Amino acid sequence: MKEMRVKNEYIHHRSITGAMGIKISAPGLELAIAGTELYIGNNKQQVDDAIEEMKDSMHNILDKYVDKT
Numbered sequence: 001m002k003e004m005r006v007k008n009e010y011i012h013h014r015s016i017t018g019a020m021g022i023k024i025s026a027p028g029l030e031l032a033i034a035g036t037e038l039y040i041g042n043n044k045q046q047v048d049d050a051i052e053e054m055k056d057s058m059h060n061i062l063d064k065y066v067d068k069t
Helices: 044-065
Strands: none
Touching: none
């Protein structure tokens, strides 16, 4: 992975593997949680399905990593 602080052109990839470091630029990322899955929806049905999967995943993440005391 190239140094991110150096002002170079970003390399755009069609696909990546789990071990690659990537930088994602998109609206609404201030609500993202680092280390969670990335979902892509190309139509309304895929987006709705992804939202349901994310809700299930979030319950698991919160139960596992968030101290509720």
